[in-house]
Amino acid sequence: MFQRILYGGDYNPNQWPREVWEQDMRYFKNAHINSATVNVFSWAKIQPAEEIYDFSELDDIVDMLSREGYDIVMATSTGALPAWMVKRYPEVARTDYEGRAHKFGHRHNACPNSPVFQKFAAKIAGKLAERYGSNPHIACWHVSNEYGGECYCENCAKAFRVWLREKYKTLEALNAAWNMEFWGHIVYDWDEIVLPNALGDGIGWEKTAFAGMSVDYRRFISDSMLDNFKMERDSIRKFDRETPITTNLMGTYKGLDYFKWAKEMDIVSWDNYPAYDTPWSSVAMRHDLMRGLKGQPFMLMEQTPSQQNWQAYNSLKRPGQMRAQSYQTIAHGADTIQFFQLRRSKGACEKFHGAVIAHAGTDRTRVYREVEQLGRELEALGNRTLGSVHDSRVGIVFDWDNYWALEYTSGPSVRLTYVEQIEQYYRFFYDRNYSVDMIPVDAALDRYKIVVAPVLYMVKEGMREALEDFVQKGGVLVTTYMSGIVDQSDNVHLGGYPGPLRKLAGVWVEEIDALAPGQYNEAVFADKSRVKCGLVCDLMHLEGAQSLAEYGNDFYAGMPVLTKNAFGKGFVYYVGSELDAEGLSRTLRMAAEDAGVSPVIPEETGLEVSRRRAKDCSYYFVINFRKEEAEIPACLVGKTDVLTGRQTEAGEKLSQYDVKILQVKE
Ligand SMILES: [Zn+2]
Structure with missing residues (x-):
């Protein structure tokens, strides 16, 4: 997709003389x-x-960057509305969960169904593409934000209502899908359908009286x-038929079904903002999810070179940390x-958000020196890792419908949250350096030997x-409590849990x-060893499966x-309660x-080791995220570190945030 590793970030010279x-x-x-x-x-x-x-200033910016040989990522600017538009056409602003019609303010503030917004947004994207689409320095289009x-x-x-008519065709089908006999909610006219916010069937932001309606x-x-x-x-494509088009996603952000989105994007890009206490496994999982959206390499559109401003505690990245995180991202x-961003803003709410050039306005800073070091290394690394791939045999299912439906349920426990459950299973594989693909529910499963589908609450048509x-063909499936419970409309699969997964x-x-x-309760294994379990406990009966713990x-x-359970040539593990770390690792x-x-x-090893396969060799990314020093694993001794050109030696140690990229012919 690109000729070199794009290294840079958001740049707003328009805010500066x-x-x-x-x-x-x-x-x-x-x-x-x-x-x-x-x-x-x-x-x-x-x-x-x-x-x-008026493109005069943007022309100057593009001219300057083109002259300097930059790869320009051109955004379409529609992530925040102009004030005049909201004043003249109040319908372009959003109405919130409480039903309040917003005035002008903030960003990400356009109603997606406003015809006025749609008209203006399509027009400005087209005008930008018409003006800059033939510039060879435009490397990528970045729609909205x-x-x-x-x-x-x-x-x-x-x-x-139009969307629902297309989906359900008849009101009978809609009433059945949402189980509207409950509380006598039957609708007899499409216009009787009310949006599920605080004025309708919503209960607080995250709960609802009718999950079928709210999931829809x-x-x-x-x-x-x-x-x-x-x-x-499509507006851009009228003028520029080739340059890749993306928009920046946000990891496990709940609101959008990114698997569906990725099908429409040429390349996935995302913004990585872990907090000071986010486990490294959680960061890795989000990278794997972003790669999994298209099963292709992705762009890191944003990370901070030093610190955030919008989290509760915006700690500095420690010396070497930004570099290690960047290589983890590539790995x-x-x-x-x-980066977000290249120069730190002077005012407004992001003035404390880190940048390559801080308020001091100089290159004599720790952050700048670290950015410079990484830039030098990436330039030397060249294009050798570009387009290289992962060959995972472990697939972990991630599904936004399931995310929404599970968290809308009233009961059995408020602590049962989707991403946290997935993270527990991911962590086992991460800690042991298994390569993992995060996959959608409709993935081709043939390439995997093991598929892990925790809390697969919603089992849609075709999944069984x-x-x-x-x-049947020999794969191993791991699934858990709260799986197989409902169909795609959040109605229970009758006849006993786990519904379609029972057999x-x-x-x-x-x-x-x-x-x-x-x-908590305990799981007692056959050898009488005991581990803790809790959160939810399935009371289950064997129907052909073998009990491994009770x-x-x-x-x-x-x-x-x-x-x-033995099924065909393969096996299914069913985990009936949230096991502690020891119980879970024993199971997995x-x-x-x-x-x-x-x-x-x-x-x-305590080191993070990942592999990307290129045409005639593999790259092993070895990173130490722990405070303690760790020895290079014996199987990686004598390999060439492409960052230094030196061969690894037996007993060599990596300190915290040390990185090696080892080239291995295989
Ligand atoms: Zn709206």
């Missing part, structure tokens, strides 16, 4: 910065009034914003490293068949207990908590052994 631009060019050149993302929030600048477009949020205005209500609204909002993206993309599939086929798992879950914080306490002591070790999957290197 011209003499600063010239100074920036010198600083950036010395830091080996080769890319800039411009025009992200400049709509009011390039269209100061309805009939007036961090799509997100929702709207509950009258235009959205009308569009939702999330699907609708995701689709509405995706339509906005496609509209701008998991990134082909670009971009796909999973049965996978196991496959060989168990019947009769009841689900919920344990409050501090309460509950140790309470009135269901002796009932199975962990089972294994058995499953991984049955599946015959191996980690990237056979040795156990």
Whole structure:
């Protein structure tokens, strides 16, 4: 997709006088910065009034960057509305969850179903493409910015009804899908459908009286914003047929079904902002998810070179940390490293957000020196890792419908949250350096030996068949409590849990207990060893599966908590309660052994080791994220570190945030 690793980030010279631009060019050149993302929030600048477009300043910026040989990431500026537009056409602003129609303010503030917004956004994207599309320095188009949020205005209500008519065709089908006999909610006219916010069936921001309706609204909002993206993309394509088009995503952001979005994007890009206490496994999981969206390398559109400003505690990245994080990003599939931002803003709410050039306005800073060092290294690394791939045999299912539906449920436990559950299973594989793909529910499963689908609450049409086929042919499936419960409309699969997975798992879950914080049960294995379990406890009966552990306490002591079922040539592990780390690793070790999957290197190590395969060699990214020094694994001794050109030696140690990229012919 790109000829080199794009290294740079968001750049807003329009916020600075011209003499600063010239100074920036010198600083950036010395830091080996080769890319800039411009025009992200400049709509009011390039269209100061309805009939007036003024590209003079942007022309100057593009000319300057082109002269300097930058790869320009050109944004379409539609992530924030101009004030004049909201004043003249109040419908372009959003109506919030409480039903309040917003005035002008903030960003990400356009109603996705406003025809006025759509008209203006499509037009400005087209004008930008017409003007800059033939410039060979434009490396990528960046539509809007961090799509997100929702709207509950009258235009959205009308569009939702149209969306529902297309989906359900008849009101009978809609009433059945949402189970509207409940509380006598039956609708007899499409116009009787009310949006599920605080004025309707919403209960607080995250709960609802009708999950079927609220999940549909999330699907609708995701689709509405995706339509906005496609509209701008298509406007660009009229003038520029080749340059890749993206928009920056946000990891496990709840509001948008990124698997659906990725199908419309040429390349996935995302913004990585872990907090000071985010586990490295969680960061790695999000990278793998972003790579998994298209099964291709991605762009890191934003990270801070030093600190954030919007989190509770915005700690500095320690010396070496930004470099280590950048290589972790590349290790998991990134082909670009971009910062937000290149020069720190003087005012407004992001003035404390880190940047390559801080308020002191000089290159004599720790952060600049670290950016310069990384720039030098990436330039030397060249294009050798670009486009290289992962060959994971472990797939972990991630599904936005499931995310929404699970968290809308009233019961059994408020602590049952989707991403946290997925992270627990990911962490086992991460800690042991297995390469993992994060996959959608409709993924081709053939390439995987083990598929892990925690809390697969919503089992949609076709999934039972796909999973049965996978196991039948010899795959290993791991699934858990709160799986197989509902269909795509959040109606229960009747006949006993886990519904469509019952035959496959060989168990019947009769009841689900919920344990409050501090309460726990125990899982007792055949060798009498015990581990803690809790959160929810499935009370289940064996229907062909074998019990690997049973509950140790309470009135269901002796009932199975962990089972294994032989199905065709493969196996299904069903985990009936949230096991502690020891119980979970014991379970997943058995499953991984049955599946015959191996980690990237056979040795156990505290280092993060990932592999990207290029045409005629592999690159092993070895990173130490722990405080303690760690020895280079024996199997990686004598390999060439492409960052230094030196060969690794036996007993060599990596300190915290040390990185090696080892080239291995294989
Ligand atoms: Zn709206």
